[in-house]
Amino acid sequence: MNHIYPYQLMIHPRICRLILQCSLREKVCFDLFQPSPSELQFDLFFSAYQSPRVQFVQVWQVALKFGDEHQPDRLSALLLSSFPREDCGTLDSLSIHGQYIAFGIERHSDPEMYSYVSTVNWSEADHMNRLPTHSLAYPRKIITCFKSPDDIRLLPGERVSVFAGKAINIYDLSAIKQTSTIPPLLISRRPIYTPPIWTDSTHVRCKSLSRVYSSPQSDTIRLTGVSRNGVWGLILILPLDGVKPKPKFVKLMDVILPNVTRYLSGYNNAVIHGRTPRLEVLNFSWLDDISNFSNHLTAQLDGEFGTQYMSAFDETSGRVAIIEQGELVVFDF
Numbered sequence: 597m598n599h600i601y602p603y604q605l606m607i608h609p610r611i612c613r614l615i616l617q618c619s620l621r622e623k624v625c626f627d628l629f630q631p632s633p634s635e636l637q638f639d640l641f642f643s644a645y646q647s648p649r650v651q652f653v654q655v656w657q658v659a660l661k662f663g664d665e666h667q668p669d670r671l672s673a674l675l676l677s678s679f680p681r682e683d684c685g686t687l688d689s690l691s692i693h694g695q696y697i698a699f700g701i702e703r704h705s706d707p708e709m710y711s712y713v714s715t716v717n718w719s720e721a722d723h724m725n726r727l728p729t730h731s732l733a734y735p736r737k738i739i740t741c742f743k744s745p746d747d748i749r750l751l752p753g754e755r756v757s758v759f760a761g762k763a764i765n766i767y768d769l770s771a772i773k774q775t776s777t778i779p780p781l782l783i784s785r786r787p788i789y790t791p792p793i794w795t796d797s798t799h800v801r802c803k804s805l806s807r808v809y810s811s812p813q814s815d816t817i818r819l820t821g822v823s824r825n826g827v828w829g830l831i832l833i834l835p836l837d838g839v840k841p842k843p844k845f846v847k848l849m850d851v852i853l854p855n856v857t858r859y860l861s862g863y864n865n866a867v868i869h870g871r872t873p874r875l876e877v878l879n880f881s882w883l884d885d886i887s888n889f890s891n892h893l894t895a896q897l898d899g900e901f902g903t904q905y906m907s908a909f910d911e912t913s914g915r916v917a918i919i920e921q922g923e924l925v926v927f928d929f
Contacts, residue, residue, distance in 0.1 A: 625690040628807075636660045640673075641692040641718075643681055643699065651681045655697065655718045677718040682732050682778050685711065693750035693808075695719050700745030700758070713739040713748055713758055715769060737772045739790045747803045752810075752817055753835040755793075759802045765792035766832075766843060799828045799845045806861035814884060820861045826850045827866055827880050849880035849890050862911035873897045875916060877929045893929055 624642040631637055640656040655677040663669035681699070688711075689700035697718050703709040715737045723729040743761030750756050754769040767790060800821030809818045819830045827849040833841040853876075858869035864885075868876040879891040897918070908917040914929040 625692055627692045627694070634662050636662075639676070639692055641690060641697050643687055643690060651683050651687075652678065653681050653697070653718070653721075654678045655692070677722040679718075679721045679723045679726075679734065680730055680732060684778075685709070688744055688746055689748045691748045691750040691756070693752070696750055698748050698750050698756055700741075700748045702744040711741040711744050711760070713741060713745050713756065715739075715750070715756060732778050733776045735774050735776055737769055737774055739767055739772065740788060747805060749805065749808060749819070751808060751832060753832075753840060755832070755840070757805075757819075758792075759805065761797075762802070763795055763797035764800070764805075764830075766794040768793045768840065793840070794842050796845065799823055800830075801856070801859070804859040804861055805830070806863065806866075809863050818863070818882070820848065820863065820866065822853065822856065822859045822861060822866055822868065824853055824856075826853075827861075827878055829882060846883060848882065849878060851878060851892060860909040860916075862909065865909075865911050865914075867909045867916050875918070875927060877914075877916070895927055895929075 624640065626638045626640045628636075628638040637657060637659045640658050641653070643651060643653050645651055654675065657674045657676055659672050659674075660668055661670045661672075685701040685703035687699060688702045691698040695717050696715055698713055698715045700711075700713050702711045717735065719725070721734040721736075726734060739756070739758065741758065741760045743763075745758050745760050747759035748756060751766070756767050756769055758765045758767065772790060800823050804822040806820045811818055815834045815836075817832045817834065821828050821830065826847060829846045829848045830843055831846060832843045853868060853870075855870050856868050860867045864880060864882075866878045866880075868878065870876060874897055875895045877891075877893040877895075879889060879893075881888050881890060897920070909915075916927045916929065918925045918927065
């Protein structure tokens, strides 16, 4: 588990190692951090099918080191964990934070089963730490959901947000008992109900939530999201002496967005893809930002709706990448 596979970015032919050797039915998420100005790291977590009935999970630590003039110099990948996952329902969403990963599983096709969220410590679940190595009986925490868990976020302070139905729920993982029972046997017609510590069904749309941002000056973590009438910020105060204050929504920008289909949200910017088709870029500020700036830009797209797909948004440069009829088009805002 301690082998490092380097990728020399500036050398031809490039040295590489295939990470995914499976079908194309996989989901991927990552946790980004920067340990130093000369290095960028992220933990890459994916779940994929090795065969029609076998699913597996891998967690990799990927590091990009910079040389002179901050140019990429070396890319390396370290395999941290690998283990099988139960083939139970449809994998709706993934999340990773530190040593924990979470799966959102939709099971509404089976009337005798409920959907659920499973959180796992990937270092404990790693096949090198268990016998037999293919066993599914590793420790996990289960949250029963009565709606599909379409979007989940692991949060600092042993919390997780679950967007199910039209509501966002936040759960305290420290209050949930750990089990090694495989979910198909655990989730039955009479499941154990897990009450959230906070819920909201009035503010943001599903899958519009940004990644988690840290605000050291205010000891909070923050996310942004989009609704039909503007942009909202979700503020969670970091736990102090075991006390976990309730989250709160704050309005960041007033704007009417009636025909929105896709979203990419950042800390001070969001990109909206409408049905027209067109792109809308929203610039907004938090209440404690030094500058109180807001702006709304629109770019009309060629073609018909359904032929373009937003793939990436770089908040720093203001560039938005669109896949349009098989081509990658970059807009610079």
